[in-house]
Each structure stands twice: as C-alpha cells, then as structure tokens.
Amino acid sequence: MRIHVLGAGAGGGFPQWNCHCRYCAGVRAGAIAARPRTQSSITVSADGERWVLINASPDIRAQIEAFPPLRPGRAVRDTGIAAVLLVDSQIDHATGLLTLREGPRLALYTTAPVQQDLSTGFPVIPMLSHYCGVDWHPIVADGSVFGVSEAPGLSFQAYALSSKAPPYSPHRHDPHPGDNIGLLITDTATGGRLFYAPGLGAFEPHLHAPMAQADVLMVDGTAWRDEDLIDQGAGSKRALEMGHLPQSGPGGMIERLAAFPRARKILIHINNTNPILDDHSRERAILDAAGITVAEDGLDLVL
Ligand code: MLT
Ligand code: MN
Ligand code: ZN
Secondary structure, eight states: OEEEEEEOBOTTOBSOTTOOSHHHHHHHHTOSSOOOBOBSEEEEESSSSSEEEESOOTTHHHHHHTSGGGSOOSSSSOOSEEEEEOSOOOHHHHGGGGGGGGSSOEEEEEEHHHHHHTTTTSOHHHHHTTTTOEEEEEEOSEEEEEEOTTSTTEEEEEEEOSOOOOTTSTTTTSOOTTSSEEEEEEETTTOOEEEEETTOOOOOHHHHHHHHHOSEEEEEOSOSSTTHHHHTTSOSOOTGGGTOOOSSSTTSHHHHHTTOTTSEEEEESBOTTOGGGSTTSHHHHHHHHTTEEEOOTTOEEEO
C-alpha cells in the first residue's frame, strides 16, 4: 500500500490566514525552523493508480497538483481519485468535495451521521447532485471489514471515536457513534496495516486491538497542551473540548502511544498553535526521544 500525506495541518492550515501567533508569524518570516502545512488529508492506494482520498480539504486543488498520481493523465478529463472516504463532517475534511464537482460521479464513503450532516447543516451532498452527483456508500463503525470497490486491494475497518462533531452539527453536544471514526486499512496482498485517526480524542478499550495490529499509527497531532490556543492568545477553546487529545501530560498521546512499541508513530492534523511545528523546539525534542514523527505535507510511506 502506498500512503501519501497531502496535508498534515489541522483546520486553518499553517500558517492560518488570520493568525499572527508565534508559529504562524515565525514560518511566514522564516524566523523559525518550520515548514507550512496544508489542511488534513491523506490518500492511499494498493496499485499506485486508483487512489482513495481520505478527507477532502479546502486545500485539495493545490494538494492534487503537488502529487502527480492524482493529476489527470489518461484522458482530457481525468483524475487519480477513485473514491473519497471521510472520517467526519468537519469543514477541514469535507469542503474539498465542492472542488471535485467538475469530475465524474463521486463515490463517497462515510458513516450515516456524517452523511446526515453533509445533507443538512452543510448540504454538500444535495448540492453536488446538481454537478457530478454522489454515490453514497455507508460505513458502519463497528470494526467490520469493507472494501472500496473503486480501489481494489485494500480492506478497511472503521471504529467509532470519542471526539467531536463539527460546531454546525446537531451532534456537537449530543455525540452519536460514527460522528468521528478511526480507520484500520490493510493491504490485502502485503498485509501492511495503517491505523489512521486524525481526530483521536480518547484512547478507548475497543481501539486497542486495531491499533496493536498496525505497522503505522497516524494519529491526532492537533495540540501539545489542552491550552495551546489559550497559551498563544489565539482563542479560548481547549483541545479536549474540540475532541482532540493533547500530546503532553498524564494520559496524553505520548504516554498512550508507548503502549504500541512495534508501530511507527506519526502525528498528523497539527494545529498552527502547536510548538511541535518548530523543528528546534523543546517539545519536538521530547517527541524525537519518544520515537514519534511529526507529519509534513508530501510524506510517503509504503506498507
Ligand atoms: C477540528 O478538527 O476540530 C476542526 O477541524 C476545527 C475547525 O473546523 O476549524
Ligand atoms: Mn480538523
Ligand atoms: Zn497561528
């Protein structure tokens, strides 16, 4: 399986358009050792031809241009994106669907709660019926195996996460299983396995088995501390309140990931207020010592 990180940033990207925090200002000025990141999205393929786009970010147009396998090449109108799978209905994961309107009928895999949000509060699916049209394929977040027929050679299992539906969703303060999912993706030929959960808000017992099977754990890197936004004077929201488990502290991501010694560990969906964006930060050194990588746009893996 080929895995390509299209965007390693959280909502807003890095730098964020209206942010003058230490890190956004620092990367703009070239004053810190950091690289810009577009918004959260990866793509996976077994054959290198037919790709499943996992999350469709507002930056999708530039992300496609930056990754040749997704560009058109075989016909006047063409794409390497065979299907789209969404892990939630957040704006940074769903807005890119609108950009895909010029393409062929869209094969879209989501849970039922995500399909509902994208048909009501943010009605992208009914809107697209007037453009490319959408074939919706329901995902059940109970760990059962499913395939994406448009991109053979991969099997998928989805697990409900304790995270957060978007602010516009009626589920924001009334969580339902399937508002957010983590995915175990297996290459059926090589046996290589990726666990992908950019919105991992809590380590729950039912996640242990799928995470223990994975060769790579690519998980939520939004915040270093619960108070990152407050620390940077960038807002009042806490990471946990937004459904994101911070890296530091007791019960944090670093401590939790230590339970999976075999896997390569990668953080993704890094918010622009997170000090780990600075390659020379004390926080980055702590991650290095724990064997945890911080994803960058363009990161490629083969499993
Ligand atoms: C999140 O991951 O919490 C959201 O993407 C935040 C946002 O929409 O800006
Ligand atoms: Mn997000
Ligand atoms: Zn910032």
